[in-house]
Amino acid sequence: MLFHVRMDVAVPRDLDPEERATLLANEKARALELQRTGTWVHLWRVVGQYSNVSIFDVESSDELHEILWNLPLFPFMTVAVTPLTEHPSALSANP
Amino acid sequence: MLFHVRMDVAVPRDLDPEERATLLANEKARALELQRTGTWVHLWRVVGQYSNVSIFDVESSDELHEILWNLPLFPFMTVAVTPLTEHPSALSANP
Amino acid sequence: MLFHVRMDVAVPRDLDPEERATLLANEKARALELQRTGTWVHLWRVVGQYSNVSIFDVESSDELHEILWNLPLFPFMTVAVTPLTEHPSALSANP
Amino acid sequence: MLFHVRMDVAVPRDLDPEERATLLANEKARALELQRTGTWVHLWRVVGQYSNVSIFDVESSDELHEILWNLPLFPFMTVAVTPLTEHPSALSANP
Amino acid sequence: MLFHVRMDVAVPRDLDPEERATLLANEKARALELQRTGTWVHLWRVVGQYSNVSIFDVESSDELHEILWNLPLFPFMTVAVTPLTEHPSALSANP
Amino acid sequence: MLFHVRMDVAVPRDLDPEERATLLANEKARALELQRTGTWVHLWRVVGQYSNVSIFDVESSDELHEILWNLPLFPFMTVAVTPLTEHPSALSANP
Amino acid sequence: MLFHVRMDVAVPRDLDPEERATLLANEKARALELQRTGTWVHLWRVVGQYSNVSIFDVESSDELHEILWNLPLFPFMTVAVTPLTEHPSALSANP
């Protein structure tokens, strides 16, 4: 089940630099892990913004929430979730 | 070069039914053609809305405009274009 | 899997009265049917507006789209979908 | 009398951790208490957000205000209240 | 129980003049009737706009919906409902 | 001359508690005084929000500004002013 | 008493040309009349838009409403009214 997620990141300026570095490293590690398991299907950077557009493939919206809520950068993100479905003009629907 | 495009469709109620059918068939044919050539990389339906979220892979923004402007349904669409780039935490950037 | 759906209805003034009556009757029949099967879990009217707030319990977001897209009044609705999950302070999570 | 309430929570980063823990524990206790008395009828988490969608069943809007205003997390919430009524297509209206 | 209601009116230009006159007369009669019974407590015109700000005193939000939904001009109104309660600094709370 | 005023209050979290208490007491005293003189005609709390909806009856918009600008909580308020006039369907216009 | 008024005009395309011409002539005559009596103090065109920004000097907001409501183009205008008062740094306040 696919979800479109946009994340806008705003890390506070006064965050301890070491804490910040750890946070970013953990976020990256988690993102890579979820991409390798096929859950975080796409991850793109929005040009000129500290934001990403992502596609997640999950078993349920509960699973998606679990993932997003536990992202290391979650407390510093604004997240918008849009459920997707197969488009009738998509190749997959017109084999 | 990747672009994120959202299209919200609003076909007028008083459009001639035959014209409408032709329009939709042409739009579908064009979408399939562009998917087969690898230009229209992803095409998803937004749940509960006459809208899609798409990813295009083009040589230039000129090419993208050419494609969008000539879609059969273009006159009845609201289109939002967002340029994308590789995310530093994407798998492709961390082989 | 739960989804929160808000539907704002705007039936065109010039719709043929009979067509309108049929449409509304079909919409009501479909709403009752989906409530009886436990899919359309809640359906409330928003005070002072031709709108409803609904909760759907579906197997997937694909199923939700199928349902919404085929509602008789869908062409005259603005629909907003919000995925829900169990709240950690809900009774169900604290038996 | 039913009200739809959405609460978006933003606990300040610099809140004393102990105060924060107490606050959250009190909020949870209060939410459970109000659910057990049948006042806080539904409480759902919005996927990917520190927000909930709730349904309250109260005697009056005065009672609703009293409840919301005294929630432990109220000072850190943005609250939107929408009055609901029975939908003519709801099962309850079509026994 | 008090509710703040704002109504923005937009009667279509092509409405039959007689139908329009009847509609406006009925709306006025109904407004006067509800004011006399003490339900429509206040009714003010917004300066420079075809809009009013009103205060209703009703037994329940169900009653409010019943009233608003059946106003002759309802199909041509945008309605916003805000529940009110006694303010702790109001005279009534500080006798 | 009537004006509709909505005030949304946001007292900073780090305000000295004593200063805060004095401020709130002064605001309340001022509100009561203006209600007793018939200037602050109505004062209602918006359900679930640190906000009020008020009706002022003043000699001029200058007088209204003088009052609002000097409210003890003014520095912590967002204020929206809407001029009102008699509605042609109001009881007062149809004696 | 001064009010700032912005009027955005949208005359329907299908208005009878003669009716349109009469309407515009009447609007202009009325605007000139109100400027000569000192009520419509300033009238400026917004660059690139079918809109004006105006300052009215009236005895009361009731008078302002009477004027705006009866403008020939009123049915085709979106009107925004903002009450003004003397600025403490204005020349008039610092003779």
Add this chain to the structure above:
Amino acid sequence: MLFHVRMDVAVPRDLDPEERATLLANEKARALELQRTGTWVHLWRVVGQYSNVSIFDVESSDELHEILWNLPLFPFMTVAVTPLTEHPSALSANP
């Protein structure tokens, strides 16, 4: 004197095709003429939209209004005007 102008075009679907063709030809001729005289300095199409972003170099804002108001497509445009000035980091300011 430079102005940034964005024009969003929405030609009505029911415009007579010949009238439409004439309108578009006139608009193009006028745009070319103003570019040749150095008044319409830049004219770009926004990708995926029936919109342009333009830079005008005029003697005064009066001249700009005269130009925009008389564009053949003006009745079907939404126009946003933003005055520009030399940037302190521009090459022209740092010869």
Add this chain to the structure above:
Amino acid sequence: MLFHVRMDVAVPRDLDPEERATLLANEKARALELQRTGTWVHLWRVVGQYSNVSIFDVESSDELHEILWNLPLFPFMTVAVTPLTEHPSALSANP
């Protein structure tokens, strides 16, 4: 050349009181100076808000920017600039 300027002021709460007093005095002195030279043609306070609506008469938009950018309160203002021109129904255009 006339420009409509709205300035919304938000002086930070923690600004040193003396610095604040100096700033406000300088702003007032500058406003009076520019009014006396005929550049700052009108300056009104918006009722109930720490905002003003102003009309400037300048030689160019460059001059306007120079003035606004150097206002003592500029760092604490949100500024909106709208170019104006003579209205065809203004007295000045109909002598």
Add this chain to the structure above:
Amino acid sequence: MLFHVRMDVAVPRDLDPEERATLLANEKARALELQRTGTWVHLWRVVGQYSNVSIFDVESSDELHEILWNLPLFPFMTVAVTPLTEHPSALSANP
């Protein structure tokens, strides 16, 4: 390939003055460098705002992101990117 970029700058008040000066000097140096290489084609100040409107000519949207992301002031900017293409009525398209 052309992109329209608007940057709104908000340097925090509490930034160390020396750090601020360095930052601004570096930003200016970088802007000049990119203008000299023909990448930052236009750079204008928006009148009355700490904002610029810019046109970039880049090989790809990846290159644009690289540039924007590494601007010294990037952490204090809100950036909006709009892809442009040749307008059919531009001189360049009508030689």
